[in-house]
Amino acid sequence: MGSEQHSGDGPARSLLSDSPHRDALLRALYDDASYGILLTGRDGRLQGCNAAGARMIGYEVDELIGRHFNEFTHPEDARVGADKLAEMVRGERRVVEFEKRYVHRDGSIVWVRLSVSTIRGLDGEIAQFLTYVDNITADTEQRQALERSERRLSGLLEGLPCLLLCLNADGVFLDYKASPYAQLYAPPGHFLGKQVAEVLPPPIAALLRDALRETVATRRVVEVEYVIEIGDAPRDFSARLAPYGDGEVVVLVTDISERKAAERDQAARKTAIIDAQREALQQLSTPLIPIADRVIAVPLIGPIDAERAEHVTTALLAGVAAHGAQTVILDITGVPDVSGEVAAKLIAATRAIR
CATH class of the missing domain: 3.30.450.20 (PAS domain)
Structure with a gap:
């Protein structure tokens, strides 16, 4: 077969x-x-x-x-x-x-x-x-464009005290890029792969989680500011969160300590100027005029409220002590209206002088 x-x-x-x-x-x-x-x-x-x-x-x-x-x-x-x-x-x-x-x-x-x-x-x-x-021209040009973009970004970060973070929607740190001048709260090995609540103090972690949720939900840039201790000193930071890719968020963290210190200094100077101006106005509005030996006159002009009445009392007592006055003439002809409360305070002032 x-x-x-x-x-x-x-x-x-x-x-x-x-x-x-x-x-x-x-x-x-x-x-x-x-x-x-x-x-x-x-x-x-x-x-x-x-x-x-x-x-x-x-x-x-x-x-x-x-x-x-x-x-x-x-x-x-x-x-x-x-x-x-x-x-x-x-x-x-x-x-x-x-x-x-x-x-x-x-x-x-x-x-x-x-x-x-x-x-x-x-x-x-x-x-x-x-x-x-x-x-492979298209792929190569795309790769080169990405490399140029990364070099530009690295160059920008190297010249600024910035930190760039990438987080997912759950608040897990995925990646980072830090300039030589950036101050890190913790070494990279201590925060990569962990959630913000595991790394940052509770108030700041809660602030960033809320901002993260808002960024993911609205697909808009959200900015928050916070203070955190780096080393032994508190530092001010600004965090700008922007949507990136599918469910991820990129966070640009900038040290704004110098700006905040300048703002606080400017606010303090402004307050001091306002206080000095108020004091000068009060002194001008409550003039003490010596008219004879141990006699002073206090001509009052303009409206008087309870706060100004208190100042008048203080100024009268200081003037009597400074001039050794035995007689004080309180002229209220320039005051358009005197309420009962103000009148009571002025009477109390004259009694205090006695």
Whole structure:
């Protein structure tokens, strides 16, 4: 009884063993590929190129045949990958990969990722190099833009006493970036991966949790200020929370201690000026005029309320003591109206003088 063996590859093996079909399949893969395919001699000159590879740098296929690959390689990248290629030639690698820049016909830069292998002749020597070319310009430019943005941000942070934090919606510290001048409440290892309540004093943790919830809910920037002890001294900080990504919040923490100290100093000076002005006005509104030996007159002008009446009493007592007065003339003809409360205070003042 005979037996029949079946190949696991079936029709595929039959198709590839058929030379006309195999050639047609390989030609289709070569011509219709979306990535570039280059066939290069040992001298570096192109012996073959598919349409995608030529189109990638703005040429027709026949314009590239016979040209050295360095003719469309960026001058600064002429030696990129040379060490890896040398290792492959020595038999230390079968395939090498690296990135470099090509120069498009219009002068623009095309970033590519190359995957290079060898084709050897019957004698085992390298006859050609087969290179697959992937256009990575968009990805590279996006990565470079992100790197530039990060460098700019790092430069800004390095010049300012700022701390940049990233938290999730639950208030867990995910990441941070601190300038050399930033003062940290705790070392990074003590707060990364932990919630604000585990790191900060309860009042400040509650303040930040509320601000965090508001930021996530409204997708708007929220700013809070707080005071916390760094070392042995209290420091003032401003925290600006902004939505970032999906459910995360970035927090810019700025030391505003100097500004707050200046504001407090300015407020104290303003209060002192107001108090001095009030005292001067009160003195002007309660003049003490010596008119004879041991006699002083106090002409009162304008409305008198309870507070001013108290001041009049104080001024009278001080004036009597200063001048040794035995007689005080209290002139209220310039007062438009005297309430019962004010009259009682003025009478009490005169009795106090006795």
